[in-house]
Amino acid sequence: MTSFIRLKEEILDHELCTSCGLCAAVCPGGFVSMSADTVSLPVFRESLERSREICLDCSLCSDVCPGYDTGMLESELRIFGRNRSEEERWTGINQSTYQLTTTNQDVLKRVAAGGAGTTLAITALEEQIADAVIVVGRDREQPWVPKAYVADSPQAIIECAQTSYSLTPNLDLLNDPRYERVGIIGVPCQIQGINKLLNLPESSAASPLARKVAFTIELGCASNTSRxxxxxLITEILGIPLEKVVYMRYREGEYPGQFVVRTDEGEEYTLPFYRLVEEFKKFKTFRCLSCADWWSGIADISISDGDPNIFDSSKNGKSVKPSSTVMVRTDTGKRLIEAALRRGAIELTDYVFSNNLGLERKRQRYRSYVERGDRKIPLAPGSDSKYSRILTDEEVIQNGIGSEQGEPVRNL
Known part of the structure; x- marks a missing residue:
């Protein structure tokens, strides 16, 4: 079976595409591209029948696809020399965990939480760990549309600060010929795809692309949302025509932030963050809903909001210090944290991670799809512990999740 037809029949037809864009990046002839729809999917530039003649024995696009087989077991053995234990099922293997806050007040005003991704990306550029970093910002002409950029300056990274709660193909940018070493900030499925790329043999036609990967940072993801x-939110909840929008951010202002939209007439509209959580449930793809991972656990560094229950903080107006939870997994990740600490760019606090509302929502949701057993769903990296019953999303949110912080870190 030719590669793109295999991708269609095994992934696209089962609604398992993560919209990561890596299939477009690895296609040797450039025949695969990502559509511009609200849920971007790969398309073959020629007809499917022509793909039989064009692809021949090439299988790269399906080989790196994280839609069903996330490649976790092979990736863990390559990175750590072992697979995770049952206790590590949802957090993965790690060296250390911290709470992190950037010391740059200008950056802190722009980010959603503690600024871990932004600050570490800037550190990577200034320490020449990478020539550029793939990040996600906003389209300049249509600010409600997420857009990926290859940022090669601190200012370009800062302009893309804040998590984008929307599906965005970005891994096709790894092909950019201007850069030899590229860092990647992405969600778990994107990091899984990158590691499947790294798992390929050195003789693979995709090896030059794999050699460009300088580091990976992943964002904890309860599940992404279509555009x-x-x-x-803009048109139905706030009642604003899209053509009037000149500015949009998901989390602006005092932590945990508000959804902010400004119009061409100078009007500003806001929604509390918890309203996004409630509304976004209606706009998730099947692949996101059935995802087996909150963190993949195979990035150099995994980060999330430092507040274990941002929904509760937003809904009840709790005052929480902005911070990011940072789990360091590899020596590359450790060097990046050490460099940021040495430069005085971050403050660190030792942290014992126990759970997170987003993680628990993902865990229970995945359990529900396993229990149904009526559809093909992504492979899990290990077995779940036994459980008496499956909680609904509403029950998880109502129950809440807690956590504890520790002492400041002076030296690593």
Whole structure:
């Protein structure tokens, strides 16, 4: 079976595409591209029948696809020399865990939490660990549309600060010929795809692309949302025509932030963050809903909001210090943290990670799809511990999740 037809029949037809864009990056002839729809999917530039003649025995696009087989077991053995234990099922293997806050007040005003991703990306550029970093910001002409950029300056990274709660293909940018070493900040499925790329033999036609990967940072992800979710907030909840929008951010202002939209007439509209959580449930793809991972656990560094229950903080107006939870997994990740600490760019606090509302929502949701057993769903990196019953998303949110912080870190 030719590669793109295999991708269609095994992934696209089962709604398992993560919209990561890596299939477009590895296609040797450039025949695969990502559509511009609200849920971007790979398309073959020629007809499917022509793909039989064009692809021949090439299988790269399906080989790196994280939609069903995330490649976790092979990736863990390559990175750590072992697979995770049952206790590590949802957090993965790690060296250390911290709470992190950037010391740059200008950056702190722009980010959603503690600024871990932004600060570490800037550190990577200034320490020449990478020539550029793939990040996600906003389209300059249509601010409600997420857009990936290859940022090669601190200012370009800062402009893309804040998590984008919307599906965005970005891994096709790894092909950019201007840069030899590229860092990647992405969600778990994107990091899984990158590691499947790294798992390929050195003789693979995709090896030059794999050699460009300088480091990976992943964002904890309860499940991503189609662009239609953001458009729904603007047009249906706030009642603003899209053509009038000149500025949009998901989390602006005092932590945990508000959804902010400004119009061409100078009007500003806001929604509390918890309203996004409630509305976005209606706009998630099947692949996101059935995902087996909150963190993949195979990035150099995994980060999330430092507040274990941002929904509760937003809904009840709790005052929480902005911070990011940072789990360091590899020596590359440790060197990046050490460099940022040495430069005085971050403050660190030892942290014992126990759980997170987003993680628990993902855990229970995945359990529900396993229990149904009526559809093909992504492979899990290990077995779940036994459980008496499956909680609904509403029950998880209502129960809440807690956590504890430790003492400041002076030296690593």
């Amino acid at each position: 239609a979710g953001t458009e729904h």
